[in-house]
Amino acid sequence: MGITFEEYDVIVVGAGHAGCEAALAAARMGAKTAVFTINMDSIANMPCNPNIGGTAKGHLVREIDALGGEMGRCADKTLIQSRTLNTTKGPAVYSLRAQIDRRSYQREMKHTLELQENLHLRQEEITDLLTENNKIVGVKTHLGIIYPCKAVILTTGTFLKGRIIIGDVSYSSGPDGLFPADRLSESLKGLGIELLRFKTGTPARINRRSIDFSVMTEQPGDNPIVPFSFEHETIDREQVSCYLTYTTEKTHKIIRENLHRSPMYSGTIEGIGPRYCPSFEDKVVRFADKERHQVFVEPMGLDTEEVYLQGFSTSMPVDVQIEMVRSLPGLENAQIMRYAYAIEYDCINPLILKPSLEFKKIDGLVSAGQINGSSGYEEAAAQGLIAGINAVLKLHNKEPLILDRSQAYIGVLIDDLVTKGTKEPYRMMTSRAEYRLHLRQDNADARLTPIGYKLGLISEERYQKFLKKQQAIEKEIERIRKKNITPSIEVNNFLERCGSAKIKSGVKLSDLLKRPEITYESLREIDPDRPELPASVTEEVAISIKYEGYILKQMQQIEQFKKMEKSLIPEDIDYNKISGLRLEARQKLSEQRPVSLGQASRISGVSPADISVLVIYLNAITRRSNENDE
Amino acid sequence: MKNRMDSIAAISTAVGNSGISVIRISGPDSFVVAEGIFKGKGSFSSFKSHTILYGKKIDPDNGSVIDEVLITKMAAPKTYTREDVVEINCHGGYVTASKILELLYRQGIRPAEAGEFTKRAFMNGRIDLAQAEAVMDLISSRTEKSSKIALSQLEGKLSVEVNRLRQGLVDILAEIEVNLDYPEYDFEEITAEKCSVRLEDIKEDLKILIESFSFGKILREGMEVAIIGKPNAGKSSLLNRLSRKNRAIVTDIPGTTRDILEEYVNIHGLPIKLIDTAGLRQTDDRVEKIGVEKALEVIDSSDLIHLILDAKSGFEKEDKDILEKVGQYSDKTLFVVNKTDATDPEKINEIRNKIPEFLEISVLEDSGINALECEIYKFVNKSRMDTDNLVLVTNARHKMLLEEALEGIDAAKSAIDKGMTLDIISMDIKSAADKLGEITGHMVSEEVILNIFQRFCVGK
Structure with missing residues (x-):
């Protein structure tokens, strides 16, 4: 068989954004953990866009941070430009996005892993998963070494049977010129895991010195910088700009004339690519106007x-x-350093996972990130964190952490993947979240930090700081609700200047704040005894009051939703014994085995009538077991 | 899933022209709501459980009496569902029953889903699983069967129309959402005004659908035929003859019928609601005056009007006044000349000069009644043909969802007017689209995303 080396509780296969979070979470929760990477210098690499955050993704980073993950902290340390997107479109969609110094980020993350207790870093390719009776017992590496372990977390990214395609050239490769992982796929298939083939791609990289920025629009960062991590109050750093240019008629002509040479259209690429991230040739063909x-x-x-x-x-x-690159204004003399490429890779159908990200059929096997059909660094990191947490909870025979759709974008992400599946690389969007007004980036800590604290991922010090912040928010909300404003000349002058209707009788300060044209900041003028509070506090205070009615409406929707989520379905349920279910529902439910009625109701092919039948059946079981207990 | 602790109501007798309808309410709020809308001797709460009470159903909003009813109060647990149950026996016909039902919905009672009373009976341990499953099977098989009958055509059309409106909302949502999810891209930003205009269009169509609910009932419940005419033309006699009952008091004293009388009759297998009205004339009698006003309302709301003329008295000034009043309803008016037994050809000619076409009947001699019934039958079928191209809402649950969708659109419009941000506006539009999706069984959020990728060029 080979040599057997050190034994671990948890082994993480891959050290990308999912792998790093998984390894850190497992180790921090006390599990003896090892993270394996094909190349020690590619830890936490960003082989595509050099930024973190953006709409819905910024939310994910805040949530990761609120639970005690690393991505937010690391991004704050290495960001070189920060912006808040959607500032005029409402608090639900305010989204942080930062340009990152890619190499610094990798160094920072690698060092964090190295310094972590209970965590070993190993440069070896995992080629086999070892199981006994469908239970993970260890892994084998390309050096023939066996590492016994209790749980494996697969975070293989685009490495599994990776294949790069550039025009009519294609070759076996991982991302960014790294080696692919060609052998693990066979081992997974041997365990009865069906593999899908997905595709993604990345644009070219250019040497800045060959670009004329004078014909482009500069996009500077925001001041002050708003940190991702709730641990950081402020970040004082010089920022660099991005630039905007546009494709021309010439660019489009080049595409049209060379379409027959595109592997997308000649059929060389079999993998399913994402709609939200089309190649440029896709854009030209699909949006010809x-x-x-x-x-x-x-x-x-x-x-x-x-x-x-x-x-x-x-x-x-x-x-x-x-030709394409040089048709862009400002890039006429562009010197390409790395060519754009498409990459195909093996992934699983996430429907075979439980909401805890464990495989339904293989005990001790967990997966996160692109292997689960997602796309994006933030989506990967979010799943990695949950995978790490749940691998350890399982070792301790504890209930897994399952965030629901009303608690976090992380919950929406994982529920979408494991309940609905995905036919293309899945990207997080704010429109996927039903309870967007509650799932804001400003209150991610209120939603999740108590959970992170209970898991041991949030330090006592940070938790106390969090509690103080929550108290400060409540106190200020209370003050604004109680404070009376009289219709003085000063007040009405102020209102007039804000373009707001004058008041004739006394009102509460909160009533004024609810007017769309009035901000918390502007009210300072008529609110002299206002306490000095950090921006993180005042932002949440302002949103809570301003959108009170809407937030209340949302909380009522959430309450309804929770009832279904809390109705759990026993694991050993036999859907074939429930006569009222339609055939299709019976098949889908038997296949997917949802954990709750709520999850069952989101499976395609299960109708509301089927759910009613299920409710009846479940109640019968509960009643019978209650009677037996009596 | 709906809250198991809420209260539900439905008509539990078969839909159709039965003499009495029973409405059943079950759940913790049954008694409180019943108390509010019931007016009898003493308060509802003071009555003993499992007793039947006589009283009137009133609309708590304006105190108006809807119907005389018998009400049964049954306290948990000795009831069908093991919850507090109230049963209301009201006068026959879907119209009164659904009026009471709508009143209950307004008081926070939810429409019961198919088989829900049985489901509750089971959940509360009154019947066992096998029984419950048997009932559920029955319900699902009945649904399958009914989907094959004529109504399915109408319902199919309804989903097409609801889908069209929902699609309109999804389109707006996609335009908003693409701006929220891809803030950096150079799409034309959807303006609040544009959004508002498009919402207004959808709102108007939604209103038409909601209004069709009352018309939709014609097909299910038959249609309303108003019998009008001057006093003592024989309207009540005709009602009695058609219904083969002696419900209306008939005398030869003009103005005997002062209130509205309704009767369901079966004409060639079709349910028809006959409405006997007070004779239309100028009157100083206050009570009679109210009757006349009501008659005018009935003329407006009914599907078919029988204008009764008197062959004995010929065409009088009162007839002329009435003719003027129904002039605008000419396409739903059928002229009937009664008392042809007492033929005075001159009087008939007098009428013929004013009204070229009419049916001649004599209630006294029982002649012409068959022909009249045939005319009614033909008219019903004609209006059925007309409705082939109409979309009708026939289901109370659908109507309620449409109304909730309308509320969502109104909320969105008011958010726009208040200058709220796009994320908030989108929330209300989405809730409207979701309500429509509950009728057609679609998930909105996935469609919005699909729509974004189809219509907008986004991505890195």
């Missing part, structure tokens, strides 16, 4: 001249790529 498309030029870091062309992903042959 659009005269120009945006291309954002983003820095890859401070100590490099490489820049990234957001919006310009392609799998065209290199000669076409050069």
